[in-house]
Amino acid sequence: MPSLQDLRRYLLSQHSFSSLRMTLGIVLPASLLIFGFGMSLTGLACSVGALCVALIDTQPSGLGIKLRELAVGTLAVMATASLTTLAQGQPVLLWVIVPLVSFLGAFAMVFGPRASVLGLNAVLVMILALTLHDTAPHAIAPYLGGLLTGCLGYAVISLLFAHFLQHPTHRRALGECLFNTAGYLTARSRCYDPEIPLEQCYQALLERQIAVQEAQQMVRDLLLNDLFGRNPSTLDPERVRQFNLFVDVVDLHDMVLSAQTDFETLREQFDGNDSLIFLRDLLEKNAHEVERIAEAVVLNRPLRPYHNTRAELTALAFELSAASASGLEAQNPAAFLALKTSLDRAEQVKRMVDKLHADLLSTSNTTPLRMSAVVSRFRPRHTLWQRPKRWLAGQALRYALRFTLAMSVALAVTRSFPDDHGNWILLTVMVALRPGFGQSRERGMLRIKGTLAGCAAAVLFLMAAPSVIAQFALMLAALLVSLSLMQRNYLVSVFFTSIEVVLFYHLLVPADWHLAYTRLLDTGIGAVIALGAAYLFPFWENRLIRPQLAALLASFRDYFSATGALTPDGELDYRLARRETLLALGTLSATHARMMLEPESRRMLPGDTRRLLLISQQLASETAALAHWLKQSEAHREAALDALGRADRLLALTEVPVLDNEPQAPLCSPIADPAVANLPHTAYSVMRVARRIRYPQTFDVTR
Structure with a gap:
């Protein structure tokens, strides 16, 4: 049960601040059009455009980076919406566009996480544009105009936040790191x-x-990019x-x-x-x-x-x-x-x-580090499109094929509905079908539960016959909470999203009571399609364990090398190597967590993988201890370098299968700090478990 302290942390977090920015950017332009000028369709399109661009802008970033992201997002939204609306009334063309956009949007994951978000946003725009299939041709221009207004309106509000509230944004990111x-x-x-x-x-x-x-990386994204190109001697006290x-x-x-x-x-x-x-x-x-x-x-x-x-x-x-x-x-x-x-x-x-x-x-500056050196070495290079990773291409292709087939089936089912609410099926498929089987199954179930609870809560609220002001206030609150919890608690986010959608449509069409029941039916159909599609061309997470394990071991060897060469001039090299090791450890841990959501028969040595993670954490801790010890004393540098060298050679032997009865050679001479003395022993343990994972046929894996 969340405590008051948890609520206070949430209110002080970057997530609440970002969700406030996104909510204002979505609501203000749309509300002006709907309530100020009575332009319901244009206002609805405005909120859609703002929402699609906002989903690209979930993470805080610098002004220049944000401008590029919002510009590309706006172009993608308008291009996809224009293409989809032009195909309305032309079934053959529509059946070409929907699979094509679905495939390209899903396959974009091969170019990195930001490209993946952009690709799925294009799919979202396409789904929302499909609601115009019964709309008169003369209404398409106002819809596209509202869409563009929403994109540009949100971009202006977001850029104003980034410019005038830069320090509060940085402080919240730094506060989250401290928390x-x-x-x-x-x-x-x-x-x-x-x-x-x-x-x-x-x-x-x-x-x-x-x-x-993750919190440290967010601060780097904001603070170091802001400091780039600035003269450290002329910085204002807040930045210092x-x-x-x-x-x-x-x-x-x-x-x-x-x-x-x-x-x-x-x-x-x-x-x-x-x-x-x-x-x-x-x-x-x-x-x-x-x-x-x-x-x-x-x-x-x-x-x-x-x-x-x-x-x-x-x-x-x-x-x-x-x-x-x-x-x-x-x-x-x-x-x-x-x-x-x-x-x-x-x-x-x-x-x-x-x-x-x-x-x-x-x-x-009270640190021993030069600010300009830290900025140049640790500043993240933001690109919307990263170089494709070879080990990710197979997963992206399978996901794109599965996603395209599921969206095609959902479109066929949608077109068989006599009302305008069948597109919720497509939306459910889009958000529930994930690259991994376990994630898709979990998301589908959470989607059903969250929608069921959210629609029921919205109906109960409307039955109390509150005022329009109360309905609008609850809709805004639901939007704010759903955006802030989208990445942290999917079930609760879906719950509040369902409340927001039901109230939004009720405000537009006050007598539309059957909407909540339609939402439930559509969500159930979409979840079934997504769960069924998860079995097509499945990409099991165990395929990622070995390449990520190799990356982790390589990062450890770089970490050992940087630690052995640790001097005042090599401090930044050491910090960079430490960061890369911890990031590789986090990547492998995330893959293991996703693998545990999959069927038991598809889990590759889950016990060994979990043990590897725990021992690797210990090895990272002991290496950090050795580095700290070297900073304090040079008395036993030779013994420390010997320990690092032995640990490095042990991890370098992972390509050679070793029998379980291989004798363990003497590892290193005694050193005052127990972490230093244990370093090769821990590396030996990591190597042993890594070999069991890479060459399971060599060992008795039941042990």
Whole structure:
């Protein structure tokens, strides 16, 4: 059950801000035409055009990038709508255009996610234009005019937001990054709770880590593109402050990531001891403080530290002294070292949180990194069309063929309906049929459930006979929530979308009570078609596991190389390699999650893949720990380089099948930090599981 704190985070998030921008861009021009000038058809077309362009503009971006995206989106909307409306009344031409647009729109996924959104938007425009099949020819021009007005009206409003509300947009993205980092800190604190299984803790850490990476990428998209080409010495204080805070939060995540600890040994040795409670409370307090900083960043207000961790740090120092006095260092050196390392990392996290507080007021660059170098190396290069990936071409082709056949069947069923609402079948097929089988099945069921609940809620609301103002207000609220939750909670988004559509049509045709029931019937038919089409030319997610596994191992080797060459001049190379490894880990994790939605017979060694993800997360953490350790001391650089070299050679052997009884060679000499000492062992574990996945016939996979 969502709490008030969750609601507050949502209101402060980038999603709520983006959905507000999209709602205003969709509603304002259309409302002016419908209620101001009484132009219902043109106003409806205006809202359609604005919606189609808004769906391309779901992610915040810089002014120049947004202008290009909106221009291309407007051209695509108008071209598709013009082509479809010209084919009205010509069945042969229509049966050429619908399959052609459907195929090209689905196949666009091979050129990247932005191209995929653009392609499916073209399909959406085509579906909505099909509602004009019974419209008089003289009404087509007002429809296209309204469509263009909606596209341009939304573009103007969105560009005004991007220009005049640039800093609030950046602050919300930065706040979301801080909120997700606080969640990662909280997940890490759970590792010190013996009541929670360690594997559950590691899984939560992996999920939180992926969320942190996505939030960091959003800030890079906005902040670094905004800083590109600017002279760092002439920047206004707000931009400098945002840069400092972003570097701080990335460093904080890196610090927590590098805090690799032998939690199992720590739990066994100190179970029932207050040390684990103090460590857990320390991280939780720091997480709450980071959340307070996130709110202060979004609201642009000063903040004073609230949570004091001096008592926990003093108590832990006492516990460490007591453990040393009792001879624990000699009896169980691993447990003693784990406690000492945890205390050291907790103190470092506290110092970094203090720096976040200080940088809320900073007006000059407080980081050791040159701003221009960071911008040039980490600034994302935005393109609507990416170079096609070879491993994605097969999936895109199968999806395009499946999608085209499903849309053709839906069109035939739609044309057999005597009313104007059959196009909801096409819309349901478009949103429910996904590239993967498991996603299509899940989306189809969620679509039915959300539509059923949303239509029922809308009918109950209308039966209460509220005023037109109340209906319009609820429609706007439903649109706002549905847009904001479109990527986060599909079921709830469909629920509010159904309410919005029913109320919208009711405002246009007040007596049209049968609309809700028609929506339910159309949704059911569309979902059945989509679920049936999912079995045609299926592309199972297990086909992506091996190429993505190879990419992950290659990224680890680059990460090892950058870590071994870590110097003040090589800091950016290290950060770039770390980011690429975490992104590769997130990509493989997403594929595994989609694979688990598919039939059990189509899952390729799901247990091994999940274990690989958890061990890979540990390997990334240990590599970060080694890098942090190298920054602190040069005393054992040779031993550290030896550990990195051995780990790299182990991952390089993945092309050679190895038997399970192969002896494990000595890995590296002892080093003070347990993460450094364990690095080759963890790499060996990753290599073993990777081989089981790449060459399952070599092993007894039932083990």
